Amino acid sequence: MDTLSVSKASRLFWLGRYYERVATTLAYLWNWYDRMIDGAPIDYAGFCSALDIDCSYADAEAFMHGYVFDGDNPVSLRAAADAMLGNGMMLRETIGSRTLAYLELAVSAFESGKDSVTPTLPLQRVIDCIMAFRGSYDDCINDENVRNIIKCGAGVERLSLYLRLGWRMDLVQPEVGKLMKRMNRTRLVPSPDALRLLLAVKASIPPEEKASVLAAVENLFKL
Amino acid sequence: MQELLNHSNEINEQLARYGVKFGIYKDGAFNERLFPFDPIPRQISQGDFKALEAGLVQRVRALNAFIHDIYHEKHIIRDGVVPEEFVYRSPGYLAQCEGATPPKLVYSHISGIDLVLGKDNEWYILEDNLRIPSGASYPLIARTLCRRCSPETFQKNKVADNRNYGMLLKRTMDYVNAGGINVVFTPGRYNAAYFEHSYLAEQSGAVLAESGDLFVENRVLYYRTDRDPVRVGALYRRVSDDYIDPLFFEPSSLIGIPNLMDAYMAGNVAVINAPGNGVADDKGIYYFVPKMISYYLQEEALLKNAPTYLPYFAADMSYVMANLDHLVIKDVAEAGGYGVIFGENLSLAQREELKKAIQLAPRRFIAQEVVDFQEMPVSEGGSLVERKADLRAFVLTGEDVTVWPSGLTRFSRDPDSFVVNSSQGGGFKDTWILCQ
Structure with a gap:
């Protein structure tokens, strides 16, 4: 059937946002694990501030454990992975059991890393599973609208993280272009104001304008 | 069976990979668990299955006739076969369903009949489940995964293929479909059987929907989409009678569809299974099923009830x-x-x-x-132990009545218990119907 319920469209979008949140943030934190081996400082307070999340961690180690692995912490990556799987589970007949299995495997890998002395190895499996999920849904889902709603969610999340974590605008701008192309292959209806602002994004903008670009990204779709 | 046992770990990894879970509420909290699987299957010979099949088809035909009679002429009460107290005081009897005639006169499209094999080698019916019997998805996916993990087992043993359940379900829905798409209607992610709802939707090619996705207008049920609404012709509901329509039943239900019963009563949608079926699977009514078979079909019951008082x-x-x-x-x-x-x-x-x-x-x-039923071997901690086990057979009623050549074998994990239900800690096995 080439129609989707509104609730399914929302779940597809958020599935995309959550998997991208896990994958991009883990990639970002990857070198922090390496730096911690040598005792180098990591700016976890700045990271929390950039993401607008609470920062009540005792030290860097507590942050890395609590932010990455603590499923009871609603802003943790583990909680994002659970939300990714939760959305996926509600879309089984849309994305297929074979594709959904990669999300199950990603969450299992998270669980196995919780008490590991080498957390980067299971976390690498998390990223591997998410990459496999991306390939699987792109290959197995025939409905272009469905595929691209997931990609729109991922695109929005990636832009949000890039902007919050201070990526250079020449790296951000191509992502805006990708998001626009994906959006045009869906039946999602964007907010006209947000769309206008994003279409005008340049490779170089003053820092004070980043906040309005971020707001446009976050408000592009009401899902 | 040794090959299957050798692959136990791989099979369990595969079950986890595919999220074969059930949910349980305990102390107000919802938890999902992997459904414990034992790789040693129940095996039923072709001859035994044929006998079982004939008895199950007979029973389901009589139960369908009973439900129709109860909500229409009530001959069986007037003729004194079933006392009216057992009908009207049954919590499963719904006065709102009086006169309701479902498409093609099918009430129990999917019947889950629980049986045990006595030590006398006779099958005994324990209960009939005609409302929303669950469990078919578990042996269905387990078979696929066991074949993947231990192909040699299935080369050596010729077993009837059970992977046609999705097709049988689709055929059942298509037969009664009143015009429109097929929908599996779930109460949502936090239902104990959510895995099953989503898996059966996928396997049967139906759309999985929750209450917010569906609405009734002019006595027709629609699926709300990002384009025009799409008409629903068959609704395989996994929501119990009390909650399916807040305007007809429990008014506080947030998981139902307002006016669904209106669309159903008008014949514009098939509701699978039909509302009001609980009148026939009441534990009190169970006693009368052999009498129903004799009354409606003029046949002797082929399968025995457990001796009941x-x-x-x-x-x-x-x-x-x-x-x-x-x-x-x-x-x-x-x-x-x-x-x-x-x-x-x-x-x-x-x-x-x-x-x-x-x-x-x-x-x-x-x-x-207490039926002294046969125990089955269960692998536990590397050794085999004997445990009580039952069988839920699935009977699908569409143009004809078909017994799925498999079933859910549930076993107790407590050596002193007869209770096999998953909600009480039980596990499950695949059920093989041998080809020879």
Whole structure:
């Protein structure tokens, strides 16, 4: 059937946002694990501030454990992975059991890393599973609208993280272009104001304008 | 079977990979667990299956006839075969369904019939589940995964393929479809059987929907989409009667579809299974099923009930009072293994208390002889142990009545327990119908 319920469209979008949140943030934190081996400082307070999340961690180690692995912490990556799987589970007949299995495997890998002395190895499996999920849904889902709603969610999340974590605008701008192309292959209806602002994004903008670009990204779709 | 046992770990990894779970509420919290799977299957010979199949088809045909009769002419009551108290005081009887005629006159499209194999090698029916019997998805996916993990097992053993359940379900939905798409209607992610809802939707090619995705307009059910609404012709609902329509039943239900019953009563949508079926799978009505078979089909029942007593009848009450210590007492209002009391486990005081409760509300209880059913081998910690096990057979009614050549074998993980329900910690096995 080439129609989707509104609730399914929302779940597809958020599935995309959550998997991208896990994958991009883990990639970002990857070198922090390496730096911690040598005792180098990591700016976890700045990271929390950039993401607008609470920062009540005792030290860097507590942050890395609590932010990455603590499923009871609603802003943790583990909680994002659970939300990714939760959305996926509600879309089984849309994305297929074979594709959904990669999300199950990603969450299992998270669980196995919780008490590991080498957390980067299971976390690498998390990223591997998410990459496999991306390939699987792109290959197995025939409905272009469905595929691209997931990609729109991922695109929005990636832009949000890039902007919050201070990526250079020449790296951000191509992502805006990708998001626009994906959006045009869906039946999602964007907010006209947000769309206008994003279409005008340049490779170089003053820092004070980043906040309005971020707001446009976050408000592009009401899902 | 040794090959399958050798691959136990891989099979369990595969079950986890595909999220084969069930949910359970305990102390107000929802938890999902992997459904414990034992790789040693129940095996039923082709000859035994044929006999079982004939008995199950007969039983389901009679039960369908009974439901139709109860909500229409009520011949069986007028002819004194079933006392009216057992119908009208049954919590499963819904006055709102009086006169309702579902598409193609099918009421119980998917029937889950629970049986045990006695030590006398006879099958005994334990109960009929005609509302929303669950469990088919588990042996369905387990077979696929076992074949993947241990192909040699299936090269050596010729087993009837059970992977056609999705097709059978689709055929059942298509047959009664009143025009429109097929939908599996789930209460949502936090339902105990959510895995099953989503998996069966995928396997049957139906759309999985929750209450917010569906609405009724002009007595027609629609699926709300990002384009125009799409008409629904068959609704495989996994929401119980009480909650399917807040305007007809429980008004506080947030998981139902307002006016669904209007669309159903107008014949514009098939509801699978039909509302009101609970009148026929009530534990009290169970006693009368062999009589129904004789009444509606003029045939002798091919499958036996477990010997059952109704304290409602004076003679049975006397027997129950005198023999409570070796009977099993069931509260007819309970399900899922709850409300089942073994007389032998009660202290003298508890037994007296139960006797009083039975005398006060005889219609509320049934008593059964404890069927000494065969135990099955279960792999536990590297060795084999014997455990009680039952079989839920699935019977699908569409143009014809078909018994799925498989079934859910549930076993108790407690060596001293007869209760096999997943909600009480039980596990499951695949059920093989051997080709020879």
